[in-house]
Structure formats: structure tokens, C-alpha cells
Amino acid sequence: MTHITWNEQIPHAGTYDVIVAGGGLAGIAAALAAAREHASVLLLEKQCWLGGLATNGLINFWVPLCNGRGKWIIRGMAEEFLNLSFRYGFDTLPPDWKNGEPAAPTNARLCSWYSSGIFALTLLEALKEAGVRILYDAQVSAPVMDGTHCKGLIVDGKSGRQYYAGGVIVDATGDADILLKAGVPTVDGCNYYTYIGEGITLDGCRRAWEKQDIFQAYYRPAGYEANLYGYNHPEHIALHKGATLENINEYLQKNQLEMLRKIKQEDRRAHNIHMLPSMAQLRTARRIDGDSTLKGRDVYHHCSTSIGVICDFDHQDRLFEVPYGTLVRTGFDNLITCGRSASGEGWGWDVLRVIPPAVLTGQAAGIAAAQALSSHTPLPSLPVEILQSALKKTGVIIHFDDAWLPAHPEEDPLLHK
Numbered sequence: 051m052t053h054i055t056w057n058e059q060i061p062h063a064g065t066y067d068v069i070v071a072g073g074g075l076a077g078i079a080a081a082l083a084a085a086r087e088h089a090s091v092l093l094l095e096k097q098c099w100l101g102g103l104a105t106n107g108l109i110n111f112w113v114p115l116c117n118g119r120g121k122w123i124i125r126g127m128a129e130e131f132l133n134l135s136f137r138y139g140f141d142t143l144p145p146d147w148k149n150g151e152p153a154a155p156t157n158a159r160l161c162s163w164y165s166s167g168i169f170a171l172t173l174l175e176a177l178k179e180a181g182v183r184i185l186y187d188a189q190v191s192a193p194v195m196d197g198t199h200c201k202g203l204i205v206d207g208k209s210g211r212q213y214y215a216g217g218v219i220v221d222a223t224g225d226a227d228i229l230l231k232a233g234v235p236t237v238d239g240c241n242y243y244t245y246i247g248e249g250i251t252l253d254g255c256r257r258a259w260e261k262q263d264i265f266q267a268y269y270r271p272a273g274y275e276a277n278l279y280g281y282n283h284p285e286h287i288a289l290h291k292g293a294t295l296e297n298i299n300e301y302l303q304k305n306q307l308e309m310l311r312k313i314k315q316e317d318r319r320a321h322n323i324h325m326l327p328s329m330a331q332l333r334t335a336r337r338i339d340g341d342s343t344l345k346g347r348d349v350y351h352h353c354s355t356s357i358g359v360i361c362d363f364d365h366q367d368r369l370f371e372v373p374y375g376t377l378v379r380t381g382f383d384n385l386i387t388c389g390r391s392a393s394g395e396g397w398g399w400d401v402l403r404v405i406p407p408a409v410l411t412g413q414a415a416g417i418a419a420a421q422a423l424s425s426h427t428p429l430p431s432l433p434v435e436i437l438q439s440a441l442k443k444t445g446v447i448i449h450f451d452d453a454w455l456p457a458h459p460e461e462d463p464l465l466h467k
């Protein structure tokens with residue numbers, strides 16, 4: 051590829067303590083947590099509503115926040131967001147969890163569907179109340195670096211190109227886009243083909259009316275339908291790797307045409323697709339190569355730098371402590387990430403990237419950002435005890451109780467992966 055050189059003067063549009071790039075659930079948690087620590091916060095989002103994959107990406111389902119025995123594991127801001135997600139919209143909580151943690155053990159897991167649109171609106175209100183400045187339709191195009199220090203971000207929007215200076219930059223783009231451009235080491239992930247929309251059917255509407263439950267009206271039209279283990283991935287298509295303009299377009303357009311092919315076979319008057327995902331539904335696109343990386347074999351292990359305990363959404367009993375080092379990289383004093391782009395490997399990445407842990411790592415990143423600024427400490431050297439103490443005050447469980455472990459954890463095959 052040939053290159054051109056392009057020089058331009060860009061207006062300096064503002065200065066903030068913390069700038070969060072990306073308004074998915076991790077970025078929202080980071081912005082809210084930093085604002086509650088009294089930082090001035092700017093949240094930049096390229097779409098026109100909040101929530102990322104968990105709302106406009108149409109992945110509106112909380113995977114379990116409990117251990118499969120009735121113990122609520124992922125708390126703090128994740129608990130706050132869970133409650134917010136159905137304060138004004140539907141939920142599908144199992145009866146055992148309708149009133150919070152049940153008194154008696156249960157195998158029913160704490161998980162729920164929610165309304166994407168209504169959740170996004172309540173998140174906006176929460177951010178506004180905390181004093182976060184939000185700019186929609188604001189595409190972050192580049193970090194401005196002074197060596198390995200990030201001075202601020204270049205943003206493209208309707209007013210043209212603008213510069214915002216920041217004390218700490220949180221990369222919550224989900225794909226580590228800012229970190230990559232800042233020179234932070236990153237690792238690409240692979241994805242099977244999945245594309246899911248949201249619609250209604252006549253039959254669903256009848257069920258919803260009969261049960262007086264609007265959730266029953268929905269159906270989820272799909273393009274390709276691979277699950278996270280690769281089941282159903284089309285044989286003739288290679289795995290999607292990393293995130294580039296070209297390969298994301300290939301992924302989206304192949305999936306959209308596949309969805310149309312399926313739709314053509316159905317009765318046109320009996321269904322409607324009212325929303326297509328406004329972003330590629332990529333599970334693991336790119337992540338920081340952090341100071342620590344959460345791996346499957348870290349299951350059941352205590353970690354002194356833990357920022358919180360998470361559970362395995364697909365397996366009862368499995369617990370992990372997330373090291374602070376999954377969010378930062380030594381040498382980059384004021385850059386931090388969270389959510390899908392936190393440092394995980396194999397199954398460790400899968401348990402770390404889903405919605406409840408994304409909120410947890412976002413919350414930790416926001417508090418860490420504010421603490422690093424007020425103590426003039428590079429983010430990777432932040433004393434983790436002060437971060438743990440602030441997280442604990444909001445209800446986050448930092449270390450699991452050994453009494454919650456299964457009888458024979460050593461027999462778990464994940465320990466050897």
C-alpha cells in the first residue's frame with residue numbers, strides 16, 4: 051500500500067481528567083465510576099445511543115452473575131446495572147432470583163433478557179446525573195502521543211475534526227482500537243460467524259398478548275448462527291480474525307445476505323425485522339497484551355491483585371479472580387482498557403469479556419483512572435489495595451471464599467488447559 055502525508059490544524063475542543071472512548075457497558079461503567087470519584091469525564095461514542103453490543107449490538111442478555119448454587123458472585127456496579135436494565139422494562143429473571151439472592155441454595159442461575167432500548171435510556175440518565183459529558187456520533191480516530199504518554203484523542207464528528215486533551219484515556223472501544231494506534235502491544239482474536247437481529251412475528255404477538263408479556267413477541271432472525279464453541283460455523287467461510295475495515299465489512303455483508311436468504315423463504319406478512327445490529331457481533335476481536343492475562347487454568351486460584359471475582363457463565367462453581375494487570379501495560383502511564391479488550395486467553399478471555407465482567411472491569415478502570423490522577427501515579431504502578439478498597443465499598447467481591455469451591459476442584463479439566 052502507498053501512503054500520503056496529511057498535515058492539518060485541529061481545534062482543541064476541551065480538556066478532561068478522564069476520557070473514555072466507547073460507550074458500551076464497560077465504557078459506561080468506567081465513565082460513571084470515574085465521575086463518582088470526582089473526575090471530570092468525557093465519554094465519546096460513535097453510535098447515537100449507549101450500550102454497545104449489549105444494546106445496539108442486540109446482545110441483550112445478562113449471562114449468569116452467580117455460581118450456580120445460589121451465591122451472587124459479580125456485584126458492585128454490575129448489580130446496579132442489572133437492576134437498572136429492567137427498572138422500566140421487562141426481565142426474564144428466574145423466580146428464585148426475583149427478590150435478590152435467595153435464602154436457600156438453588157441451581158437456577160441469575161441471568162436475564164432485558165429491553166435494549168429502555169436500558170440504553172436509563173444508562174444515559176445515570177451518566178447525566180453523575181455529570182459525565184457524553185458526545186454521540188463522535189468517532190475517535192487517533193490518540194495523540196508524546197512517546198508512550200497519551201495527551202488526548204482526535205475525534206471526527208459533524209463539526210469536523212477536533213482534539214480533546216485528557217489526563218487518563220480509557221480505551222473501551224471493545225477492539226482495543228486506541229491502544230493499537232498508541233503502540234500498546236495487542237493480540238488478535240478469532241470469531242465464528244454470528245449475526246443476530248431483533249424482530250417480531252404474528253405468532254409471537256399472539257403469545258405476548260395471551261401472556262401479557264411483551265418479551266414473548268420477539269424473535270431473533272439470524273444470518274450465520276455459530277455459537278461461541280463454533281457449532282454451526284459455515285464450513286465454506288474461514289474464521290474472522292482481528293478487526294480491520296475490510297474484514298469487518300466482509301463479515302457484516304456475508305451475514306446480512308445470509309439473513310436475507312433465510313427471510314425470503316418466510317411469509318412476508320407474518321414477521322418483521324425491526325432492528326439489525328448496528329455493530330459487528332464480534333466476541334473476541336483484539337485485546338491488550340496486559341501485564342497479566344487471565345487464563346482458563348487460573349480458575350479457583352486466588353490473586354493478590356484481584357479487582358473482583360467472576361464466575362463461569364457456562365459452568366457451575368468455577369470462579370476466577372481478575373488481576374488488575376489485565377487492564378494495563380507497564381510503560382504506558384495513562385492508558386487503560388476494560389470490557390472485551392481486557393487481557394484474557396482461551397476460555398479465560400471468554401469468561402472475562404461477557405457483560406457482567408465487562409461492567410466490573412469498566413468500574414475498576416474508571417476508579418483506577420481517577421486514583422492514578424489524584425495520586426500522580428502511573429496506572430500500572432497504582433497500589434492495588436486502594437483500588438480494591440474502593441471497589442469493595444460498592445459491593446464488589448475481591449476474593450472468593452474457599453467454602454464456595456467444589457469438593458474436588460483439582461479434577462476440573464480447565465486447570466490443565
Ligand SMILES: Cc1cc2nc3c(=O)[nH]c(=O)nc-3n(C[C@H](O)[C@H](O)[C@H](O)COP(=O)(O)OP(=O)(O)OC[C@H]3O[C@@H](n4cnc5c(N)ncnc54)[C@H](O)[C@@H]3O)c2cc1C
Pocket residue numbers: 071072073074075076077094095096097100101102103104107109111112113188189190191222223224225227244329330331332333388389390391403404405406408
Ligand atoms: C455474538 C455474541 C453473543 C454474545 N452473547 C452474550 C450474552 O448472551 N450475554 C453476555 O453477557 N454477553 C454476551 N456477549 C458479550 C458481550 O455482549 C460483550 O462482550 C460486552 O457487551 C462487551 O462490552 P464492551 O463495552 O467491552 O464492548 P462493546 O459493547 O463492543 O462497546 C464498545 C463501544 O465502543 C464504541 N466504539 C468503538 N470504536 C469507537 C471509536 N473509534 N470511537 C467512538 N466509539 C467507538 C462502539 O460503538 C461501542 O458502543 C456476546 C457477544 C457476541 C459478539
